[in-house]
Amino acid sequence: MDDQIMLQFLQRMAETLVTKDPAAVYTATEGLITHLRGLGLAMTADSLIDNRRHMLSSVNLHPRWTPAELGATARLFAIVPWELKKDRQGYLAKFPGLLAALAAAGQPLSAYRDVY
Incomplete structure (x- = not known):
């Protein structure tokens, strides 16, 4: 399937x-x-x-980052083993436009966990 x-x-x-x-x-x-x-x-x-x-x-x-894309990314990042990544912001910056979208919305990524 x-x-x-x-x-x-x-x-x-x-x-x-x-x-x-x-x-x-x-x-x-x-x-x-x-x-x-x-x-x-x-x-x-x-x-x-x-x-x-x-x-x-x-x-x-x-x-632009859609709410659904932010939600899917937030759910993915909720399970990322952050202890394996030393620089969380640096890692998030690797996603083109993500930090700018979050700054424009005035919300952290975690605020989108329930957005579909």
């Missing part, structure tokens, strides 16, 4: 990335993500949200 989910996701990404329209990418993939969350596959949904952000960023089409 995971292979079929990823295949569907990647097909939707490929079909819409060529348009160079981030809104089309979000629209084409959101239904699958919502469906996975409804099936109780929240971690899979979060991973697709994160993968979508990475793919959009890799082709300079990631316009």
